[in-house]
Amino acid sequence: QQQVKQSPQSLIVQKGGIPIINCAYENTAFDYFPWYQQFPGKGPALLIAIRPDVSEKKEGRFTISFNKSAKQFSLHIMDSQPGDSATYFCAATPYSGAGSYQLTFGKGTKLSVIP
Amino acid sequence: DTGVSQDPRHKITKRGQNVTFRCDPISEHNRLYWYRQTLGQGPEFLTYFQNEAQLEKSRLLSDRFSAERPKGSFSTLEIQRTEQGDSAMYLCASSPKTGGSNEQFFGPGTRLTVL
Numbered sequence: 186q187q188q189v190k191q192s193p194q195s196l197i198v199q200k201g202g203i204p205i206i207n208c209a210y211e212n213t214a215f216d217y218f219p220w221y222q223q224f225p226g227k228g229p230a231l232l233i234a235i236r237p238d239v240s241e242k243k244e245g246r247f248t249i250s251f252n253k254s255a256k257q258f259s260l261h262i263m264d265s266q267p268g269d270s271a272t273y274f275c276a277a278t279p280y281s282g283a284g285s286y287q288l289t290f291g292k293g294t295k296l297s298v299i300p
Numbered sequence: 301d302t303g304v305s306q307d308p309r310h311k312i313t314k315r316g317q318n319v320t321f322r323c324d325p326i327s328e329h330n331r332l333y334w335y336r337q338t339l340g341q342g343p344e345f346l347t348y349f350q351n352e353a354q355l356e357k358s359r360l361l362s363d364r365f366s367a368e369r370p371k372g373s374f375s376t377l378e379i380q381r382t383e384q385g386d387s388a389m390y391l392c393a394s395s396p397k398t399g400g401s402n403e404q405f406f407g408p409g410t411r412l413t414v415l
Contacts, residue, residue: 191342217402228304228391228406229343274342278402286331286395286402287356290342 188212189277191291198265199299206260206294208275213256215277219288220249220260223272232273233260265298272296302326304407306392312413313382320378321410325394332375333404334367335391336360343391343406349375350397382414 190209198204208218216237221229235242235249235258242249246263262269272295276288305324313319325332330351335343346365348356351372361367364382369375379386389411393404 219403221406226408226411228306228393228408231403231405234403276342286348287333287345287358288335288343288402288404290344293340293342 188215188289189275189291191275191294193294194292195295195297197297197299200266202265202298204262204265204269204296204298206273206275206296207257208259208277208291209255209257210277210289211256212277212289214279215289217278218249218251218258219276220247221274221276221290223274223293229274262296265296267298267300270296270298304392304394304405306390306407306410308410309408310411310413312415314415315382315384317382318378318380319382319412320376321390321392321412323375323377323392323407325374325392326396326405328396329394329405330372330397331395331404332369333393333395334375334377335393335406337389337391337409338387346377379412382412384414387412387414 219234220232223229233244233247237253248261251258272293274293275291278288307322332349334346337343349369364380367377389409391409393406395404
């Protein structure tokens, strides 16, 4: 059972474009939603995270939009650069623990930003 | 470098052999996690420690797998009688307890290849 569904699987944009990656979750106990960036051969790096008490969060060129009623959240990358080419993962976990701190990840989106 | 470190970075072994990986978390992070990532997939949770106590284990952690964190600092993950299906990237992450944050910071991973 896949608890976090991520789309698209791959995405190609031109430099300066705004790629958008979408995730949907099923478990209503989830209330912490991070995004990770992973380059080949490296571990995932935490980019930005949101809790459902806000609908949007911005950090630099990265923005998370959150729709609690639809149980969906998305990552927008403003003014994308070739250096942003990587695989992006959304994830979810219960923030307060509830006995579990494990992150449940989506399957990832491979982003290519072409010059 | 004050990030999560893992050793070795790569391990090639023959089927049936035992392997052990080490993870050193960020200093003063008392939560430590192990994940497994196969090609084209997101990381999957294996187990979680708070200090030296192993508090959560995934069903993915078969009886051939054992993890320890004896003094609440570094952790080891051992796989006995390795199988080809164990080939994957093994990721370690750590997070601080204070503030209730579940921000998890990942190491570079250990890539295991079972021949």
